[in-house]
Amino acid sequence: MGVTTKTGEKTSYLAKENNITLPVTVINGKSDGPVLLLTAGIHGDEFPSMYALQQLQQSIDPKEMSGVLVVLHLANLDGFHANRIALNPKDEKNLNREFPGSVDGTPTEQIAELLTREFIGKTDFLIDMHSGSANQTLLNHVYSPFVGNKELDALTFEFAKATGMQHIVMYGDRPRDPNNSISYPNTAMTRGKPGLTTEIGHLAQTDEESVAEALDVAKNAMYFLKMLPETPKQHPEPVIYExxxxxxxxxxxxxxxxxxxxxxxxxxxxxxxxxxxxxxxxxxxxxxxxxxxxxxxxxxxxxxxxxxxxxxxxxxx
Missing domain, CATH: 2.40.50.100 (RNA polymerase II/Efflux pump adaptor protein, barrel-sandwich hybrid domain)
Structure with a gap:
């Protein structure tokens, strides 16, 4: 999208294409490794992960990191500024139901197409970071999707456990057609890339405990992928839901x-x-x-x- 981040460098910028603006940080580690995409704000009223990803990008020295970290700080900028529950006010659509999107579609469909092409298309692992909206209380959990690909599904489950979250939901209800993938992480899965959804925090709150847990999840993901030199801390008593x-x-x-x-x-x-x-x-x-x-x-x-x-x-x- 017109910005280059060299090896061992970090760039934060507003990525723009047509009428879409997305706040992005790219951290290009000094050593080779995977590309990890962490995204907040698919729903603009779910705040803990937004703060967590701000803290994450500010704390990382690219010269001490392997691989590439792409942080999409806010995928639904219009929904965020309009204080909307889940929807984009430009077309009243839920971004997490419009993938893989359309370049000629409504504003939300255009965002989905851009995320599919420029973000999912260039990543190896994805975490879509959510929380409970203003109308919900929520028990923190992570969705570990499965799409019938034994190797991919097993890797995705290991990735989910590595987040350190206690409650893990096995999730196979999304379509398995990449041309009708519906949700953001499922779009990654139907393209052979592990894609998790985390749910941390609720009631549109910004409490420090939820922000800290979202930050721990992000760091554990990087440890699991050996992007940072530590070991992921799995929960000692995971609970798996079918x-x-x-x-x-x-x-x-x-x-x-x-x-x-x-x-x-x-x-x-x-x-x-x-x-x-x-x-x-x-x-x-x-x-x-x-x-x-x-x-x-x-x-x-x-x-x-x-x-x-x-x-x-x-x-x-």
Whole structure:
């Protein structure tokens, strides 16, 4: 995109193409190694990873690093400045549902195409760093996708464990067609490149604990790839989930959860209630599975067919 970063140097700049502007840092290590792409702000209201990646790029000396680190600080700049939950105000689209994008498409589709071509196209490993939006509480976790390629899927799982995160979700629900890849990390996976999604922090907060965990994840990824001379610190008690289920409301009205993130629930257990606009109980939401509460919708407004929380199901022994 018109900027060269020489061996042993670091460059931070606004990368521009047509109507797209992206804040980028490229750190070109002194020694050979892989290309790692770390991205924040696919959703502009998810802040901890943005701060973490700022701290990361400021702390690294390229002369002490191997490989190339590409930091995309904010992929959805318009959503960030508009204080929007997930969407891009230019076309009301979710960037993480528009890949691989289109050069002739809407503004969000054009960003997706650029990220596919210029970022994913030149990387070896990718981490898409998210958090819970302003309407969600969230149990920190990492998605380890699988696409039916045994070697790639195994490497991706090792990469996920190396992040040091305790809760790891195995995720095989995305399309396996590179021309209909839908999400950012899945676009990497369908092109043979490990792509993780991390979820750290929630409620659009910027607390130091969440920023620190996101920073640790980024550093562990670099240690795993031998870009920095340390050993990744895996969590001593990882919890692996085989799927996530999303109980839904069948009514319109007000939702209030009766569980919190991290709670263990049983099939059929009450997990929340829906009242009508007058305060009358119209539905009790029950868990469809035995599992752990991973996310809870904290906004009271609920509609028929809308999910109210996420419940992770652990891998059976």
């Amino acid at each position: 799927t996530i289920k999303y109980p839904k409301s069948s009514k319109n009205g007000f939702f209030k959860a009766s569980v919190v993130i991290g709670d263990k629930v049983k099939t059929g257990q009450d997990v929340g209630a829906v009242t009508d606009y007058f305060g009358n109980l119209v539905e009790t939401i029950k868990s469809p599975v035995d599992g752990t509460v991973m996310m809870v919708n904290q906004m009271p407004a609920i509609k028929d067919g809308q999910s109210v929380m996420a419940i992770g199901v652990e891998v059976s022994e």
